[in-house]
Amino acid sequence: MNLLQIRKPSTSFALPFKHRTVGKRVLITNTEGNFLLLQPDEFRAFAEGSIGRESELYKRLAERNFVRGAENQERMVERIQARKSFLSYGPNLHIIVVTLRCNETCVYCHASRANMDAVHTDLTKELAEKTVDKILATTNPNVTIEFQGGEPLVNFGVVKHIIEYALEANKKVGKQLEFTMVSNLSLMDDEKLEYLVKNKVQICTSIDGPEHIHDKQRKLPQASAHQKATYWIKRINQEYERIGLDPTLYHVEALLTTTREALPQWKAIVDTYVSLGCKALFLRPVDPFGFADKTGHRIEYPRKEYMHFYTSAVEYMLELNKQGVQILERFAAIFLTKILGGEDPNFLDIRNPCGAGIGQIAYNYDGKVFTCDEGRMLHEMGDSTFLIGDVETTSYRDLMGHETVRALAIASNLEAQPDCVNCTYQPYCGVCPVHNHKSQGTIFGRMRESTLCAVHKGIQDFLFEKLGEGDPATLETFKKWTTVRDRTHFLQSCAV
Amino acid sequence: MPVTFDGIPGDLVEVELDRGAMSLQVDETLYPLEAVYAAAYVFIDRCYVFLDKPSEGRIRVTLSGKKAKLEGDLARETVGEFANELLSCAWRAQIARDSRATIESVTARALSGARGAPSLDELEAFDFSEEAFDDPLGIAMSWEEKYAKKKKEGAAPAEEPAKADGGAAK
DSSP: OOGGGOOSOOSSSBOSOEEEEETTEEEEEOTTOOEEEEOHHHHHHHHHTOOOTTSHHHHHHHHTTOBTTSOOHHHHHHHHHHHTGGGGTOOOEEEEEOBSBOSOEETTOTTOOBOTTOGGGBOOHHHHHHHHHHHHTSSOSEEEEEEESSOGGGGHHHHHHHHHHHHHHHHHHOOEEEEEEEOOOTTOOHHHHHHHHHTTEEEEEEOOSSHHHHHHHEEBTTBOHHHHHHHHHHHHHHHHHHTTOOTTTSSOEEEEEEOGGGGGGHHHHHHHHHHTTOSEEEEEEOOSSTTHHHHHHHHOOOHHHHHHHHHHHHHHHHHHHHTTOOOEEHHHHHHHHHHHHOSOOOOTTSOSSOOBTTTEEEEOTTSEEESSHHHHHHHHTTOOTTEEEETTTOOHHHHHTOHHHHHHHHHTOGGGSTTGGGOTTGGGOOOOHHHHHHHHSSSSOOGGGOHHHHHHHHHHHHHHHHHHHTOHHHHHHHHHHTOOOOOGGGSOOOOO | OEEOOTTSOTTTEEEEGGGTEEEEEEETTTSOHHHHHHHHHHTTTTEEEEEEEEETTEEEEEEEESSSOOOHHHHHHHHHHHHHHHHHHHHHHHHHHHTHHHHHHHHHHHHHHHHOSOOHHHHHHSOOSSOOSOOTTOTTSOHHHHHHHHHHTTOOOSSOOOOTTTTTTO
């Protein structure tokens, strides 16, 4: 769309909107997150205000609150409230690093793992209890405790202690409690699995694609990390089925960290996930934290190449869905839920403002508390900018009132961010101040030079292009990807 | 020996390779001082940063590498990045003013939602006294209190007290 073709832009017809050329159409969005994909001549008429009130285009625009004088303010308020509902609740994701020790060595390890003999990096039971007390003091009625590491199975005794202590302590406060664990699964055994299944702990792991890529990136001494992980994924999924859970809802979640070597392997990666019974695949690019900061010259890549990888993989997944295979891409599902569903799925890394402090908190093995896991990762690299207190000495309210929490809430507000403030994707997007701080030296960041922004914009360009193409099968799949289905089995029963 | 970089205006950027430092001149009418401070601050982990005013309407920012001398591609990259950061800070300052109401209301709602109401113990510990902080300069005192105090101590007031109408009646 050549803007020079707009002869007399009208200042009185349209309500405030943002626009962007996507494929052969012009995308317009407004503050409440409504969108329309217009043909160039439609956009010209819209910008010039030369649309008859009886026309079909006028109705489409008015319905979505793009026309001045035809706006439905009540609906506008409802939509904005729905998108910002998370603001009132406080942190619901609480990440506990139960140890830094890990038996695998990953080329990109964001967590800055420690060797297996570094027992001083194990969380103690005493600190674990204080951590749980702090977590249950949150204002949010829904609490997810996520066990991370290092490798949490290395300090499984403390994991069990946290679960039992939290369940007991929660009887007094009555939070809607959930437990999740991020594990490489190589130290799993039948006894641990029985405990985790019995206590309804969701299990998440990493699969970096087919065996040769996974094992090259994730080294497990004298064994194949891939074989271990895939064995236990199948075994856990079988266990879920054995106790009567619906396999389409209850299965091990797996995450991919995309390295340079993975880029040409998009098809093999998708096939690997499908063959493992995974219903979702999160095509995450590598982050600049932990070991990835040092190995970047070997594993990083221009984001243009990543976008080629991403679009190829998602096109293939769309084809598989047409054939009846159920597999979704997590980035796409998050954005589509906001775009088509009109709600925010509360994914803390793509939220406005982001979840640092006000949506999530990370608790280190030594009792130190951080705004988020990325902030904790930076601390392990020697930068404690995002440290906000200690479970032993800082009250919950003081953690939330910390100036760093406030600064991050402001820095990740897209209304305060150059580029984002005018971006068509503002209603659906989010920034990461910790990523900005690490990669550009400022929590505000410069979005035009940000790799994260390139990925978010690139994915949304792709999704809107697909929406614009209007293929019924694709639209049907996208609609399915936005359907959030509660996995109630994982909710702990609570009593006050 | 001053040199220039390809694609970067020579009258704005001056580089002295032998000193490993470079200076960038900023037009004060284009960039507010707060933006210059904000952009300069982003560089303090890798550079020593000096600000001065070589002439009216111009601010000079001198960047000197902390660990490595700024020369060649590194120097060009650093000055280019500074210029981009400066633009970003200038625009952000403007946006923050324009969107202040939205930013404040979202931040207040997020923080109050996350902090919740204070507990009884916290309320009990809260300092409700009128002397909540030290005020050695008497900034928080009313004019009457401040003036009366000085008079009592025998010190002459610094200046004649202002008229209630601000002196406009003179």
